[in-house]
Structure formats: structure tokens, C-alpha cells
Amino acid sequence: MDKRKEKIITIMVCVLLSFALWVYISNVENVNRSLELKNVSVTLENESALSESKLVLLPDQTFEVNLRIEGPSKEVYSISKEDFNLKVDLSAYALKSGVNNIPVKVVDYPEGINIKNTGNLTIKVVLENLEEKDINISSKIDTTFESGISEVSSEISPQKVTISGPSSFIDKVSEVVLDGSANNISRNFSKTFNLKAVDANGDKVDGIEISTEKATYSMKVK
Secondary structure (H helix, E strand, C coil): CCHHHHHHHHHHHHHHHHHHHHHHHHHHHCCEEEEEEEEEEEEEECCHHHHHCCEEECCCCCCEEEEEEEEEHHHHHHCCHHHCEEEEEHHHCCCCCEEEEEECEEEECCCCCEECCHHHCEEEEEEEEEEEEEEEEEECCEEEECCCCCEEEEEEECCEEEEEEEHHHHCCCCEEEEECEEEEECCCEEEEEEEEEECCCCCECCCCEECCCEEEEEEEEC
């Protein structure tokens, strides 16, 4: 056997022995291991407490923390992020508009596992002042008529709605409009359409609530 083949066989034997040793240590000895579990989700509780303080969550926020865990290798290497229940109680703190650093409570986690950084688990929650505003509904319905038919009058019910949300989002809203179309109109009709809040360019403003999702548009023709 030439030296090259001997070298390859030696390397393969070393790899197999190393793997066998790792399996033995992991499964027989089952020694303690440490691991950082990244991006574990945190649930917010009692969001209603924010509105009582005239505050609101800014949209598109992700609440996650990294956990440093320790325990027997079998348990550590089989753990998933879903095994942990982490929560923040928004009613338990005096919060303000802007960035709030809030402690995270570990409610449940796998038996035999130790979380080493429970003392400094926090999340950043960005809040803004909650604003409400009454605004009239406008019609942006695309209408077409059959030959010889024309509109006499139209009416929207309700005529006004209340929008609420972060103050910076409310400031963007130019109007609330009926969204949809009515084609080949030949007689008087009444139909319900969805509402949406739009800015000065006619683009939809997300992140706000409208007191009602729909309104009725009625038209008389001749």
C-alpha cells in the first residue's frame, strides 16, 4: 500500500474515532452544554392599557430576544424556540411616547434547562400618542352609465367616520374614500363599499383604524 492511501485511511479512521467519541460524550456522558438561541418571540399582553394612556404601538415592530441557555447536551441540542414562553405586560409599567425598554418575563421553558441571562432580557417598544379624528367620507367610486342614463343625486351613509392611530399616521390622512366601481348603471341603486384612508396623493395610509369598514352609496338616476 502506498503512502497516499495510508494517509487517507489514517484520516478516515481519525474522523470516525472523533465522531464516535462525540456520540459517546453526547449520549452516554450527556455533559452540560451552552447555547445561544437567537430571535425567540416575545408576546405582548394587555395592549388595551395603552389606549387608556392615550398611546398606541407603531406598526411593523418585531419583539424578540436572544437566550443564553445551559443544560444537558441532549436537551440543549433538541430545543426549539417554540419551547419558550416569553411575555411583556404592558399594563405593569409607566410607558411614554417614544422608545421604551421593557423587561421580559420568562413564563415557561423546558425542564432541566437553565436560562443564564434572565436578569437582562428586555425589548424595545416604540409608542406614539394615540390620536382620533372625525372626517367626512368622499366617493372615489368609478361609475359608468348605460346610454341615455345620467345621475340625479347621490348619498353616502354614514357621511362621517372616526379614524384613530399614531399621530404621525393620522396627520398623513387627507380623506377617507369609498373604494370600488359601479358599471352600466341603468336605474336607482344602493350598494355597500369598503372604506380606505388615503393621503394627498391618493395612496392608502396603513396603520390606522376606521370606526367602520364599510359605507353605503346610494344613487338616483334619470
